[in-house]
Amino acid sequence: MKVELTVNGKDITADVEDRTLLVHFLRDVADLTATNIGCETTSCGACTVLLDGESVKSCTVLAAQADGRSVTTLEGLASDAGEMHPVQKAFHEEHGLQCGYCTPGMVMAIVSLLRENPSPTEEQVRAGLEGNICRCTGYHNIVKAALSAASGVNP
Amino acid sequence: MIPPAFTYRRASSADEAIALAAEYGDDAKYLAGGHSLLPLMKLRFAAPSVLIDLGRLPELSYIRDERTYVAIGALTRHHDVQHSPVLAAQIPLLAHTAGRVGDPQIRHRGTIGGSVAHGDAASDLPAALLALDATFVARGPSGTRSVQAAGFFKGIFETDLEPGELLTEIQVPKPAVPAAWSFQKFTKRAIDWAIVGVAVQGHAIALINMGTTPLRATAAEAALASGASIADAAALAAEGTSAGSDIHATKAFREHLARVLVKRALEEAGARS
Numbered sequence: 513m514k515v516e517l518t519v520n521g522k523d524i525t526a527d528v529e530d531r532t533l534l535v536h537f538l539r540d541v542a543d544l545t546a547t548n549i550g551c552e553t554t555s556c557g558a559c560t561v562l563l564d565g566e567s568v569k570s571c572t573v574l575a576a577q578a579d580g581r582s583v584t585t586l587e588g589l590a591s592d593a594g595e596m597h598p599v600q601k602a603f604h605e606e607h608g609l610q611c612g613y614c615t616p617g618m619v620m621a622i623v624s625l626l627r628e629n630p631s632p633t634e635e636q637v638r639a640g641l642e643g644n645i646c647r648c649t650g651y652h653n654i655v656k657a658a659l660s661a662a663s664g665v666n667p
Numbered sequence: 668m669i670p671p672a673f674t675y676r677r678a679s680s681a682d683e684a685i686a687l688a689a690e691y692g693d694d695a696k697y698l699a700g701g702h703s704l705l706p707l708m709k710l711r712f713a714a715p716s717v718l719i720d721l722g723r724l725p726e727l728s729y730i731r732d733e734r735t736y737v738a739i740g741a742l743t744r745h746h747d748v749q750h751s752p753v754l755a756a757q758i759p760l761l762a763h764t765a766g767r768v769g770d771p772q773i774r775h776r777g778t779i780g781g782s783v784a785h786g787d788a789a790s791d792l793p794a795a796l797l798a799l800d801a802t803f804v805a806r807g808p809s810g811t812r813s814v815q816a817a818g819f820f821k822g823i824f825e826t827d828l829e830p831g832e833l834l835t836e837i838q839v840p841k842p843a844v845p846a847a848w849s850f851q852k853f854t855k856r857a858i859d860w861a862i863v864g865v866a867v868q869g870h871a872i873a874l875i876n877m878g879t880t881p882l883r884a885t886a887a888e889a890a891l892a893s894g895a896s897i898a899d900a901a902a903l904a905a906e907g908t909s910a911g912s913d914i915h916a917t918k919a920f921r922e923h924l925a926r927v928l929v930k931r932a933l934e935e936a937g938a939r940s
C-alpha cells in the first residue's frame with residue numbers, strides 16, 4: 513500500500529507491504545537508523561519515537577497506522593544549525609549513556625515525558641521511563657539528565 | 668519479528684468498520700491500538716488475513732459525564748482515561764487503573780475497548796470495570812445491544828462479543844462513594860502484567876489473574892455484606908477461584924497473594940472513604 517508520513521518535518525511517500533512496521537519504515541525506507549531495534553516485543557523501548565508528538569514503540573505500530581501523521585526520530589531533534597536538543601545536551605553533560613544502544617529511545621521517551629509534565633519529580637521520571645530498559649548505566653545518570661533538562665540546567 | 672502478511676483496511680466510520688467486518692467474515696480482525704493483537708501476530712498466535720483499522724474513528728474516542736454514569740468511547744486510549752478530570756473526580760479507580768497499564772508508550776496506543784474485547788484475565792481494566800459494574804455496548808449488522816460486565820467475560824480470551832460485533836461504548840455507573848477504591852497489582856518487574864491483582868470499589872472486589880476470566884471475589888463480598896471484619900472477609904478471597912500455575916507463580920502462591928492483596932485493598936479503600 514502507499515503510505516505518506518511526515519518524518520522529522522519531511523514528507524516521505526512509499527509503497528510498502530501492509531504489514532510493514534513503523535520501525536522498519538524508518539530504518540529501511542526513510543534511511544534513518546538512529547532508532548534501534550532491541551526486543552521487538554514492545555518491552556525494551558529502544559525503538560521509541562514520537563507519533564504526533566507522543567512517545568510510542570515503533571516496533572508495535574504499523575507504517576499504515578502512521579500514514580498521514582507526523583513522526584519524530586532522534587535525528588529530528590537537533591536544530592537546523594546542528595545545535596543539540598536540551599535533552600541531548602543533558603545526556604552529554606550528565607554522562608547519561610555508556611554503550612548508547614538504549615539512548616535514542618530514552619531521549620525520545622524523555623522528550624515526550626517533559627512535554628506532558630515539564631517539571632517532573634525524580635519519582636515521576638523513573639515511572640515515566642518504565643518502558644525503557646538500559647543494560648549499562650544503572651539508570652541514575654539517565655534520570656539526572658532528564659531532571660537537568662527539565663530544570664533548564666543545560667538549556 | 669514481523670506479522671504474517673495481511674490486507675490492511677482503514678475504516679472511516681463505525682458503520683464502515685462493521686460493514687467491512689461483515690464483508691470479510693472470519694478472516695478479519697479489528698485493529699484498535701494494536702498492543703495486544705500485533706504482538707500476538709508477530710508470535711503467530713494470530714494470523715488474520717485482513718485487519719480493519721479503527722484508529723481513525725474520533726467518534727469512538729470520548730469521555731462523557733452522563734449524570735448517573737460516565738460513557739467512554741471504546742477507542743479511548745489508556746492515556747486519556749488516566750488523565751481524564753471527569754474520571755479523576757467521579758471514578759478515580761478507573762483513572763488510576765489505566766495509569767497502571769504497561770508503560771507510557773503503551774498507554775499512548777492501547778485502548779479501553781481493545782483491553783475489554785481482548786478478554787485477557789491478566790489485564791487490569793477488565794477487572795476494574797467488573798468491580799464497577801460497567802455495561803458494554805456492542806454494535807453489529809443487526810443492531811446495538813448492551814451486556815453487563817458480569818456476563819461478558821466467558822473464558823480464556825473469550826468474550827460475549829459475536830464475530831464482527833464492534834464494541835462501541837463502556838458505561839460506568841458513578842459509585843456512591845468515589846473515594847472508596849483501591850487497586851493492588853503484584854508484579855515482579857515494572858510494566859509486567861499482574862501476577863495477581865485486585866480492584867476494589869466499595870464492597871465490590873474483582874480479581875486479576877485468578878482464573879480464566881476476571882472474577883468477583885464473591886465469598887469475600889458476601890462475608891463483608893453480613894458484617895465480617897476485613898481480615899475475615901479477605902481470608903475467603905481465593906474461594907471459588909481457579910488460578911493456574913506458571914513460570915511466575917504457583918496456584919498456592921496466587922491464592923496467598925489474593926488473600927493478602929484483598930486485605931490491603933479493603934483497608935486502603937476504607938481509609939480513603
Ligand SMILES: Cc1cc2nc3c(=O)[nH]c(=O)nc-3n(C[C@H](O)[C@H](O)[C@H](O)COP(=O)(O)OP(=O)(O)OC[C@H]3O[C@@H](n4cnc5c(N)ncnc54)[C@H](O)[C@@H]3O)c2cc1C
Binds near residue numbers: 706768777785792834
Ligand atoms: C509490553 C506490553 C505490556 C502490557 N502490559 C499490560 C498491563 O500491565 N496491563 C494490561 O491490562 N494490559 C497490558 N498490555 C496490553 C495493553 O493494555 C493493550 O493495549 C490492550 O490489552 C489492548 O488494547 P488495544 O487497543 O491495543 O487492542 P488491539 O491489540 O488492537 O486489539 C485487541 C483485540 O481486541 C479486538 N478489538 C479491539 N478493539 C475492538 C472493538 N472496539 N470492538 C471489538 N473488538 C475489538 C481486536 O480485534 C483484537 O482481537 C500490555 C501490552 C504490551 C505490549
Ligand code: FES
Binds near residue numbers: 555560570571
Ligand atoms: S524494539 Fe520496540 S520495544 Fe524493544
Ligand code: FES
Binds near residue numbers: 609611614615645
Ligand atoms: S547505555 Fe547501554 S543499554 Fe543503555
